Amino acid sequence: MELRQLAYFVAVADERNFTRAAERVHISQSGVSAQIRRLERELGAELFDRSARTVTLTAAGEAALAPARAALAAAEAVGQAVGEVTGLLRGRITVGMVVGCTVTPLFDALAAFHRAHPGVQIALLEDSSDRLVQAVHAGTVDLALIGAATANPAGLEALTIISERLVVAVPPGHPLALRRRLALRDLAAHPLVCMPPGTGLRTVFDRACAAQGIEPVIALQAGAADAIAGLAARGLGVAVLSESMAAGYRDRLIARVIDDVDTPALLSLVWRVAHGPAVRALVAHGRRAFAGGLPAPAAPGDDPGDSRAATTEDP
Incomplete structure (x- = not known):
């Protein structure tokens, strides 16, 4: 039994697909x-049921998964322990990022880390914020940039990058554009x-609606x-965004802060x-990269203040 075999087994178990596991x-x-x-x-046992389109673990595979993860973690810990003594870091670090979110300080942090520790392989993957949090808890992702509704997700350490109010954004001439102040019930x-x-962002909005007993009409997502x-x-609905996200569309939309939603959407x-x-x-490296602030917004993503080389997205 080889460590690489266990690594491939864990990859297929996580991805539920041999092609994606091979890419990983x-x-x-x-x-x-x-x-x-x-x-x-x-x-002496099959680990996967390959009869369906999605690969699933057999009972033997389920039993083997946790020990396989533990063996890989132990092997990595050996290298890290020696690295701490010798001053060298080796191994692999997996970083998660919300889908569509291009935050240039994160890339700067990864580049600086790579220059300082070339022996560490960096893997970067995109997913939704809730699934990234689950992956960090499970240990399949080491560090993730997520949109959050709370400053300290349960059981995790966090560094808040952006904290912003929720706004609505509508085209000129829309009834809400004529209002200077807006409440959630409006x-x-x-x-x-x-x-x-x-x-x-959606979590903050849904919690605020639930607290006031409001059932919003979500027409499009x-x-x-x-x-x-x-x-x-195009008049298909009222956009719910964060402040920096809405700022990127001033040429076509008018933004109004939702006055009675005090809980900010966070990027962490x-x-x-x-x-x-x-x-x-x-x-x-992340603390240093983000200490200089984020670039001005310009494009989209999935969590508060997606800041790209020239754009942003949702918390």
Whole structure:
């Protein structure tokens, strides 16, 4: 039994797909399949049910998954322990980022970390904020940039990058554009265009509505601020965005803060309380990169203040 076989097994278990698992571990699909077959022959049991379109774990696979993760973590810990003594970091760190969110300080932090620790392989993946939080808890992602509704997600450490109020954005001439102040109940008569459930911005909005007993009419959902703004500009609904996201569309939309939604939408870096030296080093680079502030907004994403080389997105 080899560590690489366990790594391929965990990758297929996580991705539920041999092709995506092969992309994740950077070898061919046939190579992953062959190594998994070798592992199954050695264990004397099939680890995956391959009869359906989505690969699922068998009972034997379920039993093997936790020990396989533990073995890989232990092997990585050996390298990290030696690295701490010698001053070198090695291994692999997986960083998560909300879909469509281009935050240039994060890329700056990754570049600085890579220059300082070239022995650490960096993997970057995109997903929704709620799934990234689950992945950080599970240990499949080491550190993630997420949209959040609370400054400290349960069981995780966090660094808040952006904290912003919720706004609505409408085209000129819309009834809400004529109002100087807006409350949450003012939106009840209008169809809304929102981020999907699982994003930080949507969580803040849904909790505020529930607290006031309001049932909003969510007409359309989109995972990118550009799409939400485009739909709102065409009169298909009132956009619910964060302040910096709405600022990128001043040429076609008028934004109004929702006065009685005080809870801000957040953009945060999150990581496990129990973390290794590589995560510690990357967090330090992140603190320095974000200390200079984010670039002005310009485009879309999935969580508060997606700041790209020239754009932003949702919390």
